[in-house]
Amino acid sequence: MTPVRLCRPARGMMVLIRTLWLCFFLIVFAGTNSGCTRQEGTAVSSSSLTQVHEGVSTMADVRHWLGKPDKVRTLLGNQTWIYRHTVRKGWFSLRMKEREVRILFSHAGIVRKITVHEMQDSQLF
Numbered sequence: 001m002t003p004v005r006l007c008r009p010a011r012g013m014m015v016l017i018r019t020l021w022l023c024f025f026l027i028v029f030a031g032t033n034s035g036c037t038r039q040e041g042t043a044v045s046s047s048s049l050t051q052v053h054e055g056v057s058t059m060a061d062v063r064h065w066l067g068k069p070d071k072v073r074t075l076l077g078n079q080t081w082i083y084r085h086t087v088r089k090g091w092f093s094l095r096m097k098e099r100e101v102r103i104l105f106s107h108a109g110i111v112r113k114i115t116v117h118e119m120q121d122s123q124l125f
Contacts, residue, residue: 043085044101057111079105
C-alpha cells in the first residue's frame with residue numbers, strides 16, 4: 001500500500017459526498033425560490049369596501065363590514081382606521097404587493113373620507 005492511497009477517500013464515497021452536496025443546494029435553491037406566500041394584516045375586499053359610504057356609515061358599520069383595523073390613529077379628536085394587507089412571495093424575494101385602506105372618521109364617528117393606496121414591487125422603494 002502507498003500512503004497516497006490511504007489518504008484518498010474511495011471513489012464511491014466521493015460520489016456520495018458530491019450527491020449529498022448537490023441535493024443540499026437543490027433543496028436550498030427550491031426553498032428560496034418557491035411559491036411560498038406570506039400574508040400580513042387585514043385584507044379588505046372591494047365588495048366589502050363598497051358598503052362603506054362617506055357621510056353615512058358609522059364606526060360600528062365599518063367594524064362590522066371590515067373587521068378590526070390593523071392600526072388606529074387619532075389626530076385632533078378624529079380617528080383614522082388603517083387596514084394594511086401585505087403579500088410577500090418567496091423566502092428572500094422582494095416581490096410584494098401591499099394595499100392600504102384608510103378611513104377617517106369625524107368627531108361624531110361618521111366616515112369622513114376613504115382612501116385606498118395600492119403598491120407593487122418597485123413602487124415600495
